[in-house]
Amino acid sequence: MDMAEKVEILAASARYDASCASSGSSRRSKGGLGASSPSGVCHSFTGDGRCVSLLKLLYSNSCRKDCAYCANRASADIARTSFTVEELVKLTIGFYRRNYIEGLFLSSGIFSDPDIVMGRLIEVARVLRERERFGGYIHLKAIPGCGEALLRKAGLYADRLSANIELPTASSLALLAPQKSGQEILGAMRFMGQAEAESKEDRRRRLRAPAFAPAGQSTQLVIGASPDDDRTIIRLAGALYGRMGLRRVYYSAFIPVSSDPRLPILRSPPLIREHRLYQADWLMRFYGFKPDEILDEGESNLSADLDPKSAWALRHPDFFPVDIDKADYFQLLRVPGLGVTGAGRIITTRRAGRIAPEDLPKMGIVMKRARYFLSSGGRPLDATDQDGIARSLVATSAKPGPSPHAAPAPHADQALPQLEFAFP
Ligand code: SF4
Incomplete structure (x- = not known):
C-alpha cells in the first residue's frame, strides 16, 4: 500500500475524534523547526464541524476492541493499515514545511498490548522532538492500561495528552464498549x-524540571450513542474539570457507523445537543456556573430551543434585573447576551462614573437579549413581561435542526442503572 492510500485510510479513521484543539501551549524550539502558538490559532473545521487544523492521523486503525459506536472496531469490515514511526515523522515534517499544518494529533487503534501501542506513539513524538527538533504542537492519545512510566514519557514530548472516556457512565461503557x-x-x-x-x-x-504536557489533558464524550442524559454528562464534565484537572472536555455527536442493535436509531447526528453541551461547558469554565445549576432538579436535558444561559435566566426571574452600576462581575455574567468581555467592560468603565444605558451599545454590548435582564438606577431597561421575554429569547436563539431527543434509543426504556464512575 502506498503512502497516499495509508494517509487516506488513517486520516479518515481519525476523523471521529474531536479531542484535538491545540490551545494552551507555548512551546518554542530555539534554532529548531516551528513553534506552537499560545493563542491556539491552529484550528480549522470541516463541514461537519470537526477540527482538522492539525495533521490528524491514527498510527494504526487495527483494533483488538469492538466498541459498538466506533468505525474502527475489530468487527468492522474496513481496510486496515498502519504507519511506521519513520513514515509519520516524514509526513509531519513534510506537511509542516509546506505550511499545511501546525502540529500533529496522533491516536491509534489498540492493535497490540497497550504498552506497545503507547510506545509507538511516544517514539514518533520523540524522534520529532529530538532528531528533527520539531517545535510544533503535538497531541498524543494516552492509551489506557499502559504503564505510568510511559505516560510520564509521553508528557515530556507532547503538548497535550488525552484519554477518551467516550461514554458518561460505567453502565453505558459496559453496554457499548465492554x-x-x-x-x-x-x-x-x-x-x-x-x-x-x-x-x-x-x-x-x-x-x-521538564514541562509535562504543558497544554494539559483533554477527553472526548460521544453524545447520543448511549441513553445517558445531559445532566449526567454535565456532572461528569464538571467532575473531570474539578477533580481531574482536565483542560477541555469535547463533545462529539454520535454518527451512526454500524447497525449494532445496542445503538440508537438516529435520524441525524444530534448536533444541536452537542452544541448545547458546548454552551453548558462554557458556562462552567468561564461563567462560574456549577454543574448542578445548569439544569434544575428534575430536568434531564438541555433545551433544544434555548441556550442554557437563557434557559437558566428564565427559570430564575428573581435574580434579575441586575443593576449595571452595582452588580458584581459574576452577577453580570449571568445576563443572557453579556459575555466576559462585556461584563469586564462594565466593571472597568463604571470606575470612572455611572454608566448610562445608552452607553452600553457604544461599549460593544449587544442589547438584543441583555436589555431584558439589566436595570439602571433601580429601573429595568425593558419592561417586557416574562412570556414576552421567553418568546423573544426563543426567536433570537439559533434555530434547531431535528430535535436531538426526538428519536429515542431502542434501549431507552430498559432502565439501565445510571452508575456514575467512582473516581480514583
Ligand atoms: S478501542 Fe478505540 S479504536 Fe478500538 S474500537 Fe474502541 S473506540 Fe474504536
Whole structure:
C-alpha cells in the first residue's frame, strides 16, 4: 500500500475524534523547526464541524476492541493499515514545511498490548522532538492500561495528552464498549493530572524540571450513542474539570457507523445537543456556573430551543434585573447576551462614573437579549413581561435542526442503572 492510500485510510479513521484543539501551549524550539502558538490559532473545521487544523492521523486503525459506536472496531469490515514511526515523522515534517499544518494529533487503534501501542506513539513524538527538533504542537492519545512510566514519557514530548472516556457512565461503557475499563481511563487521567501538577510545582520552585504536557489533558464524550442524559454528562464534565484537572472536555455527536442493535436509531447526528453541551461547558469554565445549576432538579436535558444561559435566566426571574452600576462581575455574567468581555467592560468603565444605558451599545454590548435582564438606577431597561421575554429569547436563539431527543434509543426504556464512575 502506498503512502497516499495509508494517509487516506488513517486520516479518515481519525476523523471521529474531536479531542484535538491545540490551545494552551507555548512551546518554542530555539534554532529548531516551528513553534506552537499560545493563542491556539491552529484550528480549522470541516463541514461537519470537526477540527482538522492539525495533521490528524491514527498510527494504526487495527483494533483488538469492538466498541459498538466506533468505525474502527475489530468487527468492522474496513481496510486496515498502519504507519511506521519513520513514515509519520516524514509526513509531519513534510506537511509542516509546506505550511499545511501546525502540529500533529496522533491516536491509534489498540492493535497490540497497550504498552506497545503507547510506545509507538511516544517514539514518533520523540524522534520529532529530538532528531528533527520539531517545535510544533503535538497531541498524543494516552492509551489506557499502559504503564505510568510511559505516560510520564509521553508528557515530556507532547503538548497535550488525552484519554477518551467516550461514554458518561460505567453502565453505558459496559453496554457499548465492554472491553474498556472506566477505572483504567480515569486512572490514566488521574496520573497525568498529578504529573502535570508536580511538574508545574517544580517549575514554580525554579527546579530544572521538564514541562509535562504543558497544554494539559483533554477527553472526548460521544453524545447520543448511549441513553445517558445531559445532566449526567454535565456532572461528569464538571467532575473531570474539578477533580481531574482536565483542560477541555469535547463533545462529539454520535454518527451512526454500524447497525449494532445496542445503538440508537438516529435520524441525524444530534448536533444541536452537542452544541448545547458546548454552551453548558462554557458556562462552567468561564461563567462560574456549577454543574448542578445548569439544569434544575428534575430536568434531564438541555433545551433544544434555548441556550442554557437563557434557559437558566428564565427559570430564575428573581435574580434579575441586575443593576449595571452595582452588580458584581459574576452577577453580570449571568445576563443572557453579556459575555466576559462585556461584563469586564462594565466593571472597568463604571470606575470612572455611572454608566448610562445608552452607553452600553457604544461599549460593544449587544442589547438584543441583555436589555431584558439589566436595570439602571433601580429601573429595568425593558419592561417586557416574562412570556414576552421567553418568546423573544426563543426567536433570537439559533434555530434547531431535528430535535436531538426526538428519536429515542431502542434501549431507552430498559432502565439501565445510571452508575456514575467512582473516581480514583
Ligand atoms: S478501542 Fe474502541 S473506540 Fe478505540 S479504536 Fe478500538 S474500537 Fe474504536
